[in-house]
Amino acid sequence: MFKQAKGLKYTAFMSALHRDLLFDWYLEVGCRTGRIFAPARGKTIAVDPFFRAEANIIGKKPALHVFQQTSDAFFASGFLKALKVKLSFSFLDGMHLCEFLLRDFIATEKASDLKGVIALHDCCPFDHAMTTRDLSAIPKQAWTGDVWKLIPILMEHRPDLRLTVLDAAPTGLVLVSGLDPKSRVLERNYAQIVARYADLTLDAFGLDRFNALFDYTDTAQFMAAGFPLLQPVALPETAALTPEKITP
Template identity: 45%
Template sequence: MINILRSGKPAQLHRGFSGVMYRDFLAALSRKRQSRNYLEVGVHFGDALAGIACDTAVGVDPDYRLQEDVTGNKRRTLLHRCTSDRFFAETDVRALVGGGIDLAFLDGLHQFEFLLRDVYNTEAVSDRNGLIALHDCMPLNVEMTTRDPAAARTDPFHAMWTGDVWKLVPILKAYRPDLDVVLVDCPPTGLVCITGLDPDSRVLSERYREIVQAYRDVPDPSDRIAAMYAETPVVSSAAILNGEDHSLYFRV
């Protein structure tokens, strides 16, 4: 599965994923889990949000470019035009939706410290049996992992800029071994599904500075990303959706 071509550019870390497209997987998951309260950070055109079925959906994005009817299959859709940091600082999410978040899709700014904050802020307002999905944490090559999206333009996959959010996988494994972190084979660049949530945990927020210092500068991430794939099996999205027993894959 892992194929590191050090001689050629771009060095390939994974040959690509052939599972269920990420937005179709999330749509099916929202139905399968009978989601009540859904949160999406980074909505953009609304492609993913449009397919979600739930009671209350909350979207957060400072720069919407909606092209889809994001209100379909929902009783109410609450769109906040602001950054996720501002949203979490200003919003009592439990009061807003009338309970905890049971399904979240985090797809905002693709620099790992932003996603790290989105993860711990989302976990704090989630149900214990909720699921948080992270986008773009499973890069196919190193070029798409630059922190600066402009620098990724020489990469033939530049339309799939992932930034360095892949770091969340090793970070969660190191600092939150109590979480279940599953890599799912959704094209184009995977979905990382987190369950076993602990809304009372403050490990990530209290150790935030230490984590950012430790992970910010990774001069050549090839080996670390290859290790991530070697250590963590990539699970079939079709098997998750078709399986009767979700507990095979996620903490329930």
């Protein structure tokens, strides 16, 4: 039986997080309309190969950097290094294939603050159909692809990391903390990991085995506690920008 994430919807969580906490640098991979990063109030980097933003997505941000390209191209561009960015919080929701998310995680951790947190979306599927890697057979409703594999991959290869799995509906939200930007373990073992996991189905891995890897953290309670994992990297509210209109 699938252990479905039935807590507060992830969009509500992200909106409340950006409302209550201010981050120096926020990165989002997989944005499309921009509705998730729109409430962010810190310097924001948005990456998506196909943007369709029609609302006010800059809001109260002091800076918004939008890259209409793949995440691989973005990370290879050297932008983060050139601006000496130390990412406070990142939300990775790009291509839903495990090797893509693994590459995004590796590159994001390298540019993260030591106290930073990386959120991985869609790692908790609620049926087998949505875990397909076949891009020609994507379900009409929800599609998580096989990014569920990041949970066992990180647990095996990076036991130094802390994984907090929120029951944020509909497909969970994994908060990864205890980051080490200098770690090259995943990078060195990337080819081996992908060779081992790429063709592995959730059925073959074992649903019970997957369920046993984690317990859900109640999303609403986590929010009520003030987002404890993210408090250490948040800025004081005095640093928030209040945009002012100069001309009538």
